[in-house]
Amino acid sequence: MTAAQTASFSIVVPTIGRESLxxxxxxxxxxxxxxxxxxxxxDDRPGDAPALTVHSGLPVTVLRSGGRGPAAARNTGWRxxxxxxxxxxxxxxxxxxxxxxxxAADLRGADTTGAAGTQAVIEVPSVEGRRATDDEKRTQRLADARWITADMAYRRDVLVAVGGFDERFPRAYREDSDIALRITLQGNEITQGARRSTHPVAPASLLSSVRAQIGNRDNALMRRKFGRRWRPAVGExxxxxxxxxxxxxxxxVATVAALAGxxxxxxxxxxxxxxxxxxxxxxxxxxxxRTAPEAARMLLTSALIPPVAMYHRLRGEWAFRGARRDPPLAVLLDxxxxxxxxxxxxxxxAGVKPMPGAVDALSRLRDRGxxxxxxxxxxxxxxxxxxxEQLAAVNARVDAELGPFDSWQICVHDNxxxxxxxxPAPGMVRAAAEALGVDPARCVMIGDTGGDVNAALSARADAVLVPTERTLRHEISDASTRARVAATIEDAVEMILRDTR
Known part of the structure; x- marks a missing residue:
């Protein structure tokens, strides 16, 4: 690996429009x-937010991810x-x-050792002359934490192999531990780099520590994915x-016993x-x-934190009770x-007419990311x-009526x-996965023929057959044993969305 090749890197910055950008x-x-x-x-602000204005001499591209959280924003960026x-x-x-x-030096070192990622040294400023408050300590832990994505570099091929960030983590919490753990469990190494970044202390309010307990929902997903020993695995x-x-x-018990006399x-x-x-x-x-105001705040929040933490943990356990470890990331459509x-x-x-339910079904998939x-x-x-030219015009109308689509793969050859x-060859399925930056195994193909199903399965993708009057009987029976069969495209999409939970 030459130095020039090692220097091939991009920077991805998810933002919610803060001045710090x-x-x-x-x-x-x-x-x-x-x-x-x-x-x-x-730009991860909601879609109705005004366009983000950026003035920079850097080669900047601004994309939008629709307010779906930092995991989704990072995926949008690296892809x-x-x-x-x-x-x-x-x-x-x-x-x-x-x-x-x-x-650049960190990346050269990582390439020399074959590492998949390299983490910066994160420094969090402290206030001289006094001990850190409880809220300040929560930010200061970033300085000693493993795999903090506040400043983290990964090889792009490794991101493709693991499917990127898991967008079921909607907050800036656990999504970095999750992807790093998946990367290391595949036998990869993440090294400590020498570059340094300063992370400011997050602003706090009276109940900041109570609101932070929503992270217990994300802890529930970590346990579902990695088992009971996930905390030691991420260094906690x-x-x-x-x-x-x-x-x-x-x-x-005290409440129930009191009510019962x-x-x-x-x-x-x-x-x-x-x-x-x-x-x-x-x-x-x-x-x-150890000040009087801090004592009062600690007493109040210490009484509130346990039930709030339990509430969020139970919500998470229920939400992810049937969660798959590797949910689908992309849907390929005949x-x-x-x-x-x-x-x-x-x-x-002019002959382009959406199939019944297709527009709404595709909107549901996009809304889920x-x-x-x-x-x-x-x-x-x-x-x-x-x-x-005619084919391009027809596809442009399809894109206008049902799009936008993230990739088009078209075979113009004869049988x-x-x-x-x-x-049924897998070439286009693999090409679509590569264009989308996902592993074929994280794709699901929806089509109406056995060729759609066979192309997907040959590429290690999943498949859902939606039969029409022209679908052959043996194609339906074969798909029912090797893949899945749905009556309509809406039913197929519902199957896929269940897999993402």
């Missing part, structure tokens, strides 16, 4: 090290790159002087959930709750600045008789029945041409 870009622009081939800014390395930087970090040169201790469970149970049982349970709450309060207070009514050798855009590609045989070109792309 401009500070980050200014810091990068002032650097004198090897420049990135691309800087992809992913738009084509460099060997992708460096993810949060919009509120400040790269320290010499960052670009240090990044046991956590306080057992103590929160005991505290909440004691409060519940069992005073002794209620008093015992209340004493247990009070003891556990005071122990939690003291643990947090003694580690902090064109004729799947998303539009088949007109034999259709060469007139799934990538969409059209994979279609169009032998009419080889037969001389459709010109290239006897011996190409590797025409379904």
């Amino acid at each position: 401009h500070r980050l870009l200014a810091a990068l622009e002032a650097e004198s090290g090897p420049p990135p081939e691309a800087v992809v800014i992913v 738009a790159t084509r460099t060997r390395w992708v460096c993810f930087v949060d919009d509120d970090v400040v790269p320290q002087p010499g960052w670009l040169a240090a990044l 201790g046991r956590g306080r959930l057992p103590a929160h469970t005991a505290t909440t149970a004691a409060a519940a 069992r005073r002794r049982a209620a008093a015992g349970a209340a004493a247990t709750w009070l003891g556990l709450t005071l122990e939690f309060t003291a643990r947090r207070f003694l580690a902090g600045p 064109r004729d008789d799947t998303i539009i009514v088949d007109g034999p050798y259709l060469n007139d855009p 799934l990538l969409l590609a059209v994979v279609t045989n169009q032998s009419g070109v080889a037969k001389g029945l459709i010109t290239d 006897d041409d011996g190409c590797a792309c025409r379904k």
Whole structure:
């Protein structure tokens, strides 16, 4: 691997439009090290937010991810790159002087050892003259945490292999541990780099620590994916959930016993709750600045945190009770008789008519963040029945009526041409997966023929057959044993969406 090849990297910055983004870009622009081939800014504000304005001398591209969270924003960003390395930087970090040169050195070192990723040194400023508050400590833990994506570089081929970030993590929490754990479980190494970035302390309010308990939903997904030992695997201790469970149970028993008139049982349970709450309060207070306002805040939040933590954990366990470890990331769609009514050798855009339910079904897939590609045989070109221009015009109308699609894969060969792309060959399925930046195994093909099913299965993708009057009986019976069969495209989409939960 040459130095020039090693320097092939892009920077991806997910943002919600904070002013700190401009500070980050200014810091990068002032650097004198090897420049990135691309800087992809992913605006993750809701779709109705005004367009993000960015002024920079860097090769900046601005994309939108629709407010689906940092995992989805990072996926949108890295899939738009084509460099060997992708460096993810949060919009509120400040790269320290010499960052670009240090990044290039980190990437050369990672290539030398064959590492899949390299993590920056994250520094979190502290307030001199006093101990950190409980909220400040929550941010300061980033300095010692493993695999923090505030400044993390991964090889793009590794991101493709693991399917990128799991978008079921909607917050800036656990999505970085999840992807790093999946990468390392495949036998890859993530090295510690020498570049340095400063991460500011997050602003706090009275109930910040209580609101942070929503992260227990993400912990439930981690447990579902990696088992009970996931915390040691990401370098963490046991956590306080057992103590929160005991505290909440004691409060519940005290309440029920009091309502039932069992005073002794209620008093015992209340004493247990009070003891556990005071122990939690003291643990947090003694580690902090030890002021009267901080004591009052610790007492209030220590009483609220256990039941709130348990509520979110139970919500997470219920939401992810049937979660798959590797949900689908992309849906590949046959064109004729799947998303539009088949007109034999259709060469007139006016003949494009969506299949019943197709528009709404595709909207549901997009709303869930799934990538969409059209994979279609169009032998009419080889037969001389459709010109290239007519085909392009028809597909443009399909894109206007049912799109936009993230990729189009079209085979214009005839059945006897011996190409590797025409379904049931897997060529177009593999090409679509490559264009989308996902592993074929994370794709699902929806089509109306056995050729669609066989192309998908040959490429290691999943498949759902939606039969029409022209689908052969043996194709339906074969799909029912080797893949899945749905009555309509809406039913097929519902099957796929169940797999994403």
